[in-house]
Amino acid sequence: MKMRLEIVPALLGFVFVLVFPAFGRMNAPLDDTDRKPAVAGSFYPADPAALRNMVSAFLENGQKGPLPGTVRALVVPHAGYVFSGSVAASGYNQVRADYPYARVFILASSHRLDLGKASVFTEGDYLTPLGRVEVDREVTAVLSGTRSCFTGDPEAHREEHSVEVQLPFLQVRLNKPFKIVPIVLATQTPSVCRKIAEALKPYFTKDNLFVVSADFSHYPSADDARKADAATAEGFCANDPDRFLDVLRSNARLGLPGLVTSMCAWPAALTLLYLTEGVADLEFTRVDSKNSGDVEPYGDKSRVVGYEAIAVSEREEKKFELSAEDREVLLRIARASVEAAAKAEPLPGLAPGQYAPILREPAGAFVTLRKNGDLRGCLGTFEPRKPLFQVVQEIAAASAVRDIRFPPVRPEELDKIRIEISVLTPRRKIKNIKEIELGKHGLYIEKGNQHGTFLPQVAAETGWTLREFLGHCAQDKAGIGWNGWKQADIYVYEALIFEESGR
Known part of the structure; x- marks a missing residue:
């Protein structure tokens, strides 16, 4: 040839x-x-x-x-x-x-x-x-x-x-x-x-x-x-x-x-x-x-x-899903942590091997404490640097005794405290505020070294409009003024929200 x-x-x-x-x-x-x-x-x-x-x-x-x-x-x-x-x-x-x-x-x-x-x-x-x-x-x-x-x-x-x-x-x-x-x-x-x-x-x-x-x-x-x-x-x-x-x-x-x-x-x-x-x-x-x-x-x-x-x-958006059993495990960890913090006792030891793989993955989370329906403490972290089970333990204790807006939870209050956990998905930067879905998306606003956030449930609880949601987050959380969001980076995230029952 x-x-x-x-x-x-x-x-x-x-x-x-x-x-x-x-x-x-x-x-x-x-x-x-x-x-x-x-x-x-x-x-x-x-x-x-x-x-x-x-x-x-x-x-x-x-x-x-x-x-x-x-x-x-x-x-x-x-x-x-x-x-x-x-x-x-x-x-x-x-x-x-x-x-x-x-x-x-x-x-x-x-x-x-x-x-x-x-x-x-x-x-x-x-x-x-x-x-x-x-x-x-x-x-x-x-x-x-x-x-x-x-x-x-x-x-x-x-x-x-x-x-x-x-x-x-x-x-x-x-x-x-x-x-x-x-x-x-x-x-x-x-x-x-x-x-x-x-x-x-x-x-x-x-x-x-x-x-x-x-x-x-x-x-x-x-x-x-x-x-x-x-x-x-x-x-x-x-x-x-x-x-x-x-x-x-x-x-x-x-x-x-x-x-x-x-x-x-x-x-x-x-x-x-x-x-x-x-x-x-x-x-x-x-x-x-x-x-x-x-x-x-x-x-x-x-x-x-x-x-x-x-x-x-x-890139495929990774779905972070927790089973009913996973959620119950996290609530038990949070309850034990809040009780130990309120009593000034050491936090219970946790063995990573006893938890499902999803609970050992790094993730951000917030823990919210309510007493008779009123907010009693709420702290969290966005940074997925530690396994989820450990994050929940540490944040639950901090919400009980380190939220500067409230006095530390006392032992006699424990029976009246109801715990809610919000496990966060990774933040996603948006280009248009029309991408924000009230009740579904949490909000994270960042400008320079200043930043603030609202969890997804805040919009539903307050009944705010989209611009009110943005304005309050910019003014009350990030400290950049009511219209500061217009010149800031805006991120959204979602949260898997679950709480204790029977309290």
């Missing part, structure tokens, strides 16, 4: 690309609008059963997943499957097989053309040995109309392998129907990448998966590749486009023998970073890392290509 070697510009170097013909069809004109497989039989098996078996085996043996939360984007390699298929599979394993993605946006970089913009495929669908992969023509039509940074020119897609090789993994991994938006970036200008990202921003939602098709270092030794790839991956995972570009330049200045680029599809990766920068609650995870030298018996460790799998996921 003949191969031809092409050289295309890359950031601070050149990329040497081996181009493999498939079925003698690569130079033949397309007989309809669908994009036919260009590298079936060379990069991966052309036989459907063999291809499905190979991909399934890679997925079975790759790094396990899925990641918690929603995977919003992947970076996966696009070399021949024998070299990079295992790393690609590790990336795809992080995606929930049953997640209902409406579309998969595949961001690739051209190895052959420089159009000064991105080419989006609009003429038909992509075909693989596993069948047809439908292109979302509505979206591609909109994007191709953005003439400043997109074109509908199909030439960039005809022989480009980096979109095609991702499709069998998607076809095998995803159980739900999906459409693709294939985009080949035929540009190496960061400002154009930013424009492309701006056009894609409306689509960067939980409904869509973005896949960056990229190999990492090209042609250094295996040892040098590991160093360069680690630096590039860490720069990318910082979610900072400027830092990512700085790392690419820094790698180039190292003068590593044979290194011609740190990432062949860096424009596609940069475009994704322009989408993700500033988006809250995204987590970048390096899932797998290898290079072609690791593949026996084919690998040549003196001249390798690096492969990385990176997942970008939206």
